[in-house]
Amino acid sequence: MWFFDIALYINQPPRSELFNEIKFIFMSFKNVENKVNVTSEIGTLRRLLIHSPDSGLGKVVPSKAQDWLFEDIVHLDTIRRKEYDFYVKILLYFLDPEKIKGKLAEIDAEASRRAFYKPDNPNFHNSDKVIEIQVLLSDILKDKETKLQLVASVCSLENCTYELQAELMALPEIKLAKVLISGSIDDERMIFPPIPNFIFTRDIGITINNHILMNKAAKQARTRESVLTKYIFFNHPIFADYKKNIIEISDNAHHFLLPYNEIENQKVTLEGGDVMVVSEDHLVIGCSERTSLFACNQVIKTLFKKKVVKKVTVVKIPKKRDYMHLDTVVTQVKRNMWIMLGSLGRMAETNKIPVADVIVELQNIKEEEKTKIIQFKIENPQQPVYFEYLEDLLEDISKNDLGCTEEVKFIYSGNNKFPYDTREQWTDSCNLVCIKEGVVLGYDRNEKTLEVLKENGFSAIEAHELVAKMESGEIDPEKLSNTVVLMPSAELSRARGGFHCMSMPILRDNLTPALS
């Protein structure tokens, strides 16, 4: 079998002439229930995994907020009632309207005490389209063997005593699922840390066509999420037909023989926010703070060997907290429209603050911060193609993978004007999720970016207004187009992720051919 190492290529200068293989996508618009299939970032969303803020978010203390990857402590009731619940409502109107349409007044009545939104409550919506991961966890815990294995794994990870392990084993599954996620028993007793980032389900795994690539968390604060999801993917009936299609990546062979100080540099880590299925044949991976070059290398080899995709592009972005995953700097809005941070693309030069004398070392650091883009093809991985700018890659995807004939447009965070570009990227201006092509959810606070979206033909509607109008019938979700839904964000944005991060699509419609 051929062997190649992307590290050999990533540091080479980009070639100017790009080789574009023209290929249009003609795919069916057929959906089958309980199917796992995602072939784009923008096809109509049919099923996804989400996780509503659990009580663990309300246990983040200031001294641990940064370690647990939150920028601040959040107010639990506000984040649920005034923010995340709107996300659930909107997803249900689009994906599973029977659950909500005509019932909103009762669902949101004070007397209902949010039962519809609580996964451990008998009146929980329990949608099989908008799938709450805590429900999947409690489902698999009904099996004694799985329960035994999972409790042992978590207890080993969290260094629990044998006595605590026995106590957890004795809990009924619905309660146990809650404890394994929140880290607390009866909401009172903290037994291990919360996993507040579990709301960012994008990062736990990625559906690539009919395969699922599992993550390998880079941060200790997210390792329990990986353990829980591994058991879910391998044991829950909704993934039963796809067991052979679950892809795990592993540490490099004999990594344990390396001295500790070298292990750090050779880590294999991958988080879903770095992985985008942009077409049936093409996967884009960010090599970032969270996803290592070694992981990219392994993913490419595995996907090519299994023939899951034909093309993988690695986008190396600066390893910075600000841009922890690729989807914090770029997401797709329509087949010919992308939203991105200008400083990582062609616009990098335009809003730089002038520096009089830049010393050579600093220049080198700047060089390291440049985005590098390299594309591997299954038929000849040893001859990769380089793209100079992110826009070049995105334009190539729109035109050559998705068959776009119109002009490809780039919406820049904060209109690419300092300081709004960086401020708004920090609060996820570039992290939008498509419910269907051209209908996206994003935070309400990124005003400058929104202005540019509006200039490019988008209307904006506040989440509460959209919900009211879908309930009254004034707006038909099927007919909505070119719209950005402005989601309340005061608390959620402190967790440093947007709606792209808060969604793990498992089924999207395939894109229909582009109209020419």
Ligand SMILES: NC(=O)NCCC[C@H](N)C(=O)O
């Ligand atoms: N895909 C994403 O960008 N996810 C956001 C993750 C935010 C979370 N606080 C983290 O730092 O991991």
